[in-house]
Amino acid sequence: MVDKTALRAKFTAEWEHHYKLDVLTSKGFSRHQCKTCGRHFWSLDANRTHCADSSCMGYEFIGKKTKDLSYVETWRGISKYFTQDSAVKHTEIKRFPVVSRWRDDLYFTNASIIDFQPYVVTGEVEPPANPLIVPQHCLRFNDVGNVGITGRHYTGFVMFGQHAFNTPKTGLFYWKNEALENDYQYLTKVIGVKPEDLTFQEDVWAGGGTFGPSIEYTANGMELGNCVFMQYQEMDDGTSRELSTKVIDMGAGLERLAWYTNGTPTSYEVTFGDVIRNMKRKTGVHLDEELFTRYAKLGGLVNMEDDDVKEKRDWVAQQLGMKADDLYGRLGSLHAMYAIADHLKTILYTTTDGMLPSNAGGGYNLRLLLRRVFGFNSEYAFNFDYGKILEDHAKMLKGFDDSLQEGLQTAIDVVLEDEKKFMQLQETGKKKMQVVVERLKKENKPLQKQELVTLYESHGIPYELAVDAAKKGGVHVEEVFNFYDAIGVSNEKKKEKAVKAYPGIEKLPATKTLYYDLLYADEFSAKVLAVDGNNVILDQTLFYPEGGGQSYDTGTLNGVGVKSVQKIQNRILHEVENPAAFHAGMEVKGFISRERRANLMHNHTATHVLNATCREVLGNHVWQAGAHKEWDKAHLDITHYKKLTEEEVRKIEAKVNLRAQQTIPVHKFVMDRGKAEQQFGFRIYQGGFVPGKELRIVQIEGVDVQACGGTHINNTGEIGFFKILKTESVQDGIERLTYATGVPALEWVHEKEDKLQQLTDVTRVPEQDIVQGVQKLQEEYKALRKKVEELQEFYLTSMGKELVGKAKGSKIVEIVKGLSQQDTLKLAQLLVNANEALAVVLVSRDANFVVAMSGKMSSYNAKNAIQTMLSFVKGSGGGSEKVGQAKLQSLDGIDVALMKI
Ligand SMILES: [Zn+2]
Ligand SMILES: [Zn+2]
Incomplete structure (x- = not known):
């Protein structure tokens, strides 16, 4: 791992090599060291002693409008510069989804470079355009406590990404000088930064075994962008070498750029525009402009996650001649309103891109945001119409991000459904809080962090509501500033359990797979390469190993039963009943159970058809959350926010059957990862992350396209009869559909028929009258019971x-x-x-x-x-x-x- 402190020292010593750029010196910029933070920076002012970072000078841009640009217009200006005016023309691409399903490490896209990791950045997969710019909506949950308060923090923001991928194949588009020239031009011309206010700060960057210098752009206390030069690779022996693919990774928060042009007290006024104006109008919350502007300038110095936040907050209040409680009490309702606007916008994005609030994984973060929204709404009695706020967001971003229109209605439903759950919790929550308040009063103790965490995790009581209830009950609350870290809000996916290590297996060649080409065969010959424990490894095989939610094939090798088949590092292991019957070098004849394999294929293709059909019937928020295919039945878990109705289930079932009858061709092919993403979109990642620069694509014409490694039939007609057996909620926000196809589906129907027959036999009511018959029996039973009770009493x-x-x-x-x-x-x-x-x-x-x-x-x-x-x-x-x-x-x-x- 590259040590950043050591790297910074090294690059500072070699500054002429890394940071002394013609683009700076030719414009008259000179190098200085900040007297406050000690970092080196470049400025036009030869006498400058301090850098322009907010912690070194406060928010000096507030109250100084440079341009009259709205949030969306700011982007238009940037886009025009980079696509039309810059020396090397950039292509603007559409944003990637905020839910980063193409990755195995993160739930949410949190920077524009995330779109291109790992394969584009390494040069293995071509980017969608080159060089490019992207208005990438990003989500970050590490600063939830700051959102609404600091004037600059968000859970959702647009990172303007400027990227050039200089690969050996493409040659050099541009490097440091050209990158900085572009950014200097748009910052001064589009954003209206005065050249003398602009400073370029030297910094370093390291990640994933690569590293390089970076330069941060700041002006008047505002960070306006950061340009990373991915230049070096760390070698195993500790040395480093130049990367063959060098990447420009410039990221800038659109919210900050728009804020800088407007010089408003907070960035929220600009970013949320009409949304926040309408919210203020609705609640009548007005602010003391003069006080707020003075506060906002100082507010840049306070970070709720810092250890010394209490001192800093007290200091800010003192500067304004107020008591901290009085100041923050007056600002509280405004802060809450900003937070609500931010959180609902994030829910609009995640619903559009297919992640719903739940109690696990990434959905846990979203549930927390909604709890905060409901908590604030109740604490300040705002009585907001959430649907209207969501609508205003989508309206404001029309033309900039039209995908939000598609997600709007579902987002409204999702929020209202979650509010119902919150209301149910409220009753028990209030009682719980009463008990806690009584106890703390009796013990004369404050409400502390650990208890707040428990109240949220076990009782769903949001932090703000718990604090409010305690204060009203006369209990002292110990100030807690990093509550959201404590409850485990995280963007990191839990790692799948590691595959069993198999020492020595890499010495064998990878097993040749026959099951994709010989889809309908049941016989093959192969040579035994090794026998290890109960496992036989062959040079090639027709046995499909368990994977992608599809169960393995069974059958025989030389007449010996194969119990299970697994794939480890591209070698396929056949677990056999009698390993003594095999030795390396021998030829074997294999058979797979044709019936089992056929059913597995039917069920797997049916899963894809079902998933696409659920999306059509229930809405675009539906994604596969998990699936498992056995030969006799299968299940598909989908993201959905309420129980499926009988009517919806029937509709889905009928449509899948219709698609089987329509005998739709199923195509399977291998494709470049980047091209597949561009051609088919990110819906291909239904099964989650798929490794590799090439993807195996399964395309059901006009119905569904997915990256999938399973064995699929050639035509939906082979599915035959399709029957949903059961639906259930397996988790908050996830519904499971269990189903069967062909003969197993028919057997299930037979079983039901048998039960009906037994029922008519037992009740002696003919089938056509069975419902009324049972009802009548029930009524008679009730009457008899009443009689018995009366007699007992007597x-x-x-x-x-x-x-x-x-x-x-x-x-x-x-x-x-x-x-x-x-x-x-x-x-x-x-x-x-x-x-x-x-x-x-x-x-x-x-x-x-x-x-x-x-x-x-x-x-x-x-x-x-x-x-x-x-x-x-x-x-x-x-x-x-x-x-x-x-x-x-x-x-x-x-x-x-x-x-x-
Ligand atoms: Zn400084
Ligand atoms: Zn699949």
């Missing part, structure tokens, strides 16, 4: 009367028959209610149970009676002075026991 009452008649004095002791434990208790209660001076001891013969009860006016001790009895009969029990009961092992000795009480 029986108890008359038995009670009889006992009262027999009673001598103030105590009844009796062994009763035909009464359950419940009825015995009831009878005792009946008796002491009727005569409050009475005490009763009843033994139920049927239930091996005894109850002692003493009336309100009776002085008889029921507990003592039970204890005395338990010294004569085996059993356990206890009670109070008024009621005692015991469960007895047997009634042996009960007569003696009853005489003793």
Whole structure:
């Protein structure tokens, strides 16, 4: 791993080589060292002592408008410069999805370069255009606590990416001088930065075994971009060499650029435009412009994630001549509004790109955002119409990002569904908070971070609501500033469990696969390369190894059963019943179970058809969240935010059957990864990340295209009959459809028919009347039950009367028959209610149970009676002075026991 501090020192020493660029010196820029942060920077001002970073000078651009550009117009200006005016013309490409399904490490796209890793950056796959610019919407969840407060933090923002991939094949498009010239030109001309305000800061960058210098652009306290030069590769022996593919990776936040042009107190005013204007109008939240502007300039110095945030916040308040509580209290509703606007925008993007709120994985982050939205809305009683806010976002970005129009309606549904869940939680949450507040008050303790974490994780109570409830209840809250790290908000995908290591396997050649070409064969010959434990490895095989959610083939090798087939590092291992029958070098004849394989193929292709059909019927938010294909049945998990209705299931089922009848051709081919993404879009990654610069594509004409390594039939007609057997929610936000095709599907229908037949046999109601027949039986049963209850009541009452008649004095002791434990208790209660001076001891013969009860006016001790009895009969029990009961092992000795009480 490259050590950045060491690298920085090295590059600073070699500054003339890395940072002294003609583009700077020819314009008159000279090198300086910042007196505050110590970093080196380049400026036109020969006497400049401080760099233009916000932590070294505050937000000096606030209140100084440079251009009258809206958020979208800022992008248009940048786009025009790079596509028309720059010396080397760039191509503007469409943004990639915010859900980074093409990667195995991240849930969400968090920088523009993410679009091109790993294969474009290494030069193995061609980029969609070269050089290019992209307005890449990015999501970041590491600063959730800062969003709305600092004026610059977002969970969702557009990174303007400027990239040139200089590969050995393309040659050099441009390098440092040209990159900086381009950025100097657009910053001064489009954004309106005065050249004398602009500083270029020297920095370094390292990641994934490559590294290089980088230069940061700042002006008046604002970071306006960062240009990374991917230049060197770290070698195993610690040395380094120049990369053969050199990449320009310049990223700049569009929000910041638009903010700089407008000089508004926060960037939110510009980024959210009409959205925030309408929100302010709706709530009537106005701000003290003068105070807010003074605050905003200082606000740049505060980061909620820093350790010294409390001191800094206090300091800011002091500068404004206010108490911290008073200042932040006044700003609170505004901060909450900005956060709501940001969070809902993120939900609009993720819903459009197919990730829904849930309680696991990336969806966990989204659920948290919505909880915050609902929490703020309730805390400040905003009463927002979320649908309207989402609509305003989509409207504002029309022409810039039209995909949002497609996701809008679903996003509204998703938010409303999640709000229902939140409301249900609210009731129990409020009670829980009351209990917590009472306890803390009694113990005279503050509400601390660990408890806040538990309240969110176990009870769904958002941080802000918990704090609010505690403060209102008079409990001190310990200030917590990095709460969102503590609850595990993360963009990193959990690694799949590592494949079993198989030492020495790399010495064997990769197994030649026959199952793609000989799709309908069931026989093959091969040579044994090795036998290892129970596994036989061949030079080639027709056996499909488990993978891509498809189960393995079974069959025989030389008549010996093959139990399981797995693939490890491109070698296929056949687990056989008798490994002693094989040795390296021998020829074998293999057979695969044709029926099993055929069903697996039918089910796999049906899965693709089903997935596409679910998307058509339920909406564009549907993605495959998981799938498993066995020979007799299969299941597909889809992203969806509510239970499927019977009507939807029928519609989906009918459409899949129709597509089978339409005998649609299924094509399978290998294709360059970048080309496949451009031609078919990112929907090809339904199964998640697929490694390699080339992809195997399965295309069902006009229905579905996916990157998939499974065995697929040539025509949907082979699916035959398709039947959905069951649907269920397997996880919040994920619905599972279980289904079968062909004969197994028919067998399932037969089973249902058999059950119906049995039902008509048992009830003796003919099939056509079965529903009414069962209903009638049920009604009769209910009526009979009621009758039985009445009779029981009558029986108890008359038995009670009889006992009262027999009673001598103030105590009844009796062994009763035909009464359950419940009825015995009831009878005792009946008796002491009727005569409050009475005490009763009843033994139920049927239930091996005894109850002692003493009336309100009776002085008889029921507990003592039970204890005395338990010294004569085996059993356990206890009670109070008024009621005692015991469960007895047997009634042996009960007569003696009853005489003793
Ligand atoms: Zn500085
Ligand atoms: Zn597949």
